[in-house]
Amino acid sequence: MTLWLQQCWSPEGAPDSKGGMFRLSIHNRGDAPVAPVALCMSSMTRIAGPAQIEGAALDRRFGNYHRLIAPEGLLIPPGEAWLIRILSLTHPPKNRSQGVMSAWIEADGGEIPLLLGDLEPPPGTPRGPLAPLPEGRLDLPLGLLPWPQHVDIAEWDEPVGLLPSAELTEVAALHQRLFPFARGILSRDGRPVRFQPADMPAEGYRLDFTPDAITLSHADPDGRRHGLVALAQISHAALSDPRFREPLRGHIEDHPRFAWRGMHMDVARNFRTIEEVRRAGDILAWHRMNRLHWHLTDDEGWRLEIPSLPDLTRIAARRGAGLPLLPQYADLHWGQAGHYSVAEARDLVANAASLGIEVLPEIDSPGHLTSLLAAIPGLTDTAEVPDSYRSIQGYPNNAVNPAVPAVYEVLGKVLDAVCEIFPSHLIHLGGDEVDPRSWQQSPAAMALAEAEGIAGEGVTHRLQALFMRRMQQMLADRGRSLAGWDECADGGGVSPQDTLLFAWRSVEKTAELMQAGYDVIATPGQAYYLDMTQSADWDAIGLSWGGAVPPEKTYHFEPTEGLPTDAAGRMIGIQAGVWSEMLSTRQRWNAMVFPRLSAVAESAWTRSEAKDWPRFCALSRLMPQL
Known part of the structure; x- marks a missing residue:
């Protein structure tokens, strides 16, 4: 690349700017002049309207995508730069990753990608690397995470692994998939594992160690599986790290704190291959988590094949310059594409079930549906004023219209396909972030409001x-129940009967929803959203609307604090949120998700008084990554 984009932020923008200004300098480091027609870029901090720009003119805004027209006759000679000042921004960026994420020049000869510099802060802003996770401390040489409820080991031994048997085949295969270069946990010199049912809490297990054998007592098939994973973890740690040993005499007794121990995985904004999603399921099983909330659709992409609606994956599963869905986030002009076939989704569900994980599919509605609207015409009011509202992510008129009958016909076909693929009793239908101005310039929607x-x-x-209650009934007609984000309780809300809501907007939302009669999953962005920046420092990366969420904050957050004891609703469990705007590569995914996913896993499994931060820091390094 011979063109380099230098980007700087200043809090001093136009008088009405909510976010200060950007100064962009496109430097020509090559040996030939460049004649740009336009600058195309995606930026987490967007240009606010009406646009106030010096050195270019705004042509289009669509989500994070912006196209800026170059001044007529502009030429960038070698060693010179094109300077642009954007004086009005939607909000102030909080760190170096919240500026331009991708950019290219449109020229007569085609597109020219730009090499990006980090967003630079105002002079004098403190800079420095993110503080590393502490080394931690081990009081026992036991490699087990989440930590069990009770440990009583009298004697330790050098590792010998586990004696092969039919019952250990699946957990050994799981270990091999997660750690392909590690020593295997099965050995002809290993100790045999014996199994027996026992009366203990649901999903519970007990491991009794003697020099001759290990006895695994279990409450149910899930408890048996958890005990096997625990044994695999113990042997893996002892065989791969000299700090750890295998128990020779003693016992471990264990069961989970919460029934729902989940991870939300967004594959709509940035696509992950089916192999990566399968590996994510393996990682959850290793953490003894039991729910994969699969976020399959959003404004930026539709990722699930619906056989009766082929245009959803033909059109809405791809984005790029010149397409109905434009590049977003770190996309260059060629964008990205990807979806899961019915066969791939079914295979994933079956593989997850073999690991004790239920897959919860999410089809977001009625907002976050730019991708659907790009592929299927007739789902909005043609008389609605164009661009009469924008979502918080910058998409114009991105909600299906509740007054249009075709909406329910199309979504009925989607639900039919989803229910064929996913056995989960719950189907997540979103319900979040509908802009408060939505439909108010739609004559059809206003007529519906008047009639109601x-x-x-x-x-x-x-x-x-009203829309969500109708969708709830459509699910009931198919023998399923509604899951949704906490906004599903707003405006009169959906029925709490058989409904599960996910409290994300604030720590207090869990208690509010319980008081309103809903069963709830606690997933507050301020503690459990793993796309949040891990530090308030400028050189951290990630989003920041929930504040900085370092691993220690995630680990120490107590989800039951302040919950009512007399509410009609219940807190069923907790969940990590992995949104992918910032997670464009596997390396970024790992850097943001770990060790915080492990922290959520231990909070979901281990009672609070048995947790220990220094021990967690030492053990979390043993956990697999994507």
Whole structure:
């Protein structure tokens, strides 16, 4: 690349700017002049309208994508630069990753990708690397995470592994997939494992160690599986790290704290291959987690094949310059494409079930549906004023219209396909982040509101609740129940009966929803969203609307604190949120997700008084990554 984009942020923008200004300098480091027609870029901090720009003119905004027209006749000679000042931004960036994430020049000869510099802060801003995770401390040479409820080991021994048997085949295969270069946990010199059922809490297990054998007592098939994973972890740690040993005499008794121990995985904004999603399931099983919440659709992409609606994957599963869905985030002009076939999704569900993991599919609605609207015409009010609202992510008019009958026909076909693929009793239908101005410039939606007696403040959210209740009934007609984000309780809300809501907007939302009668999964962005920056420092990366979420904060967060004891609803469990705007590569995924996913896993499994931060820091390094 011979063109380099230098980007700087200043809090001093136009008087009405909410986020200060950007100064972009496109330097020509080559030996030939460049004649740009336009600069195309994706930026987490977006240009605010009406645009105030010096050195270029805004042509289009679509999500994070912006196209800026170059001044007529502009030429960038070698050693010179094209300077652009963007004086009005949607919000102030908080770190170096929240500026331009990708950029290219449109020229007569084609597209020219730009090499990007980090977003530079105002002079005097403190800079420095992210503090590393502490080395931690081990009081026992036991490599087991999440930590068990009770450990009583009288004697330790050098590792010998486990004697092969039919019952150990699946856990040995799991270990081999996760650690392909590690010593195997099965050995002809290993100790045999004996099994026996026992009366203990659901999913519970007990390991009794003697020099001759290991006895695994279990409450149920899940407890048996958890005990086997625990044995595999113990042997793996002892065989691969000299700090660890295998128990020779003693016992471990264990069961999970919460029934729901989940991870949400967004594959819509940045696609992950089916092999990567399968590996994510393996990682969850190794952490003894039992739910994979698969976020399959969003504005940026539709990732699941719906056989009766082939345009969803033909059109809505790809984005790029000149396509209905434009490049976003770290995409260059060629964008990205990807979806999962029915066969791939079914295979994933079956593989996850063999590991004790249930897959919860999410089809977001009624907002976050730019991809659906790009592929299927007729799902909005043609009389609605174009660009009459924008989502918080910058997409114009991105919600299906609750007054249009075709919406329910199309979504009915989607639900039919989803229910064929996924056995989960719950189907997650989103319900989040519908802009409060949605549908207010739609004559059809306003007529529906009038017919339903909806008027005054909050009309959008009350229409949304009407839509979600209809979708809830459509699920009930198919023998399924509704899961959704916490906004599903707004505007009159959906029925709490057989409904599960995910409290994400604040720590307090879990208690609010329980008081309203809903069963709840606690997944607050302020503690459990793994796309949040891990530090308030400028040189950290990640989003920041929930504040900085370092691993220690995730680990120490207590999800039951402040919950009512007399509420009609219950907190069923907890979940990590892995949103992918910032996670464009596997390396970034790993850097952001770990060790915080392990922290959520231990909080979901281990009672709070048995947790220990220094021990966690030492043990989390043993865990596999994507």
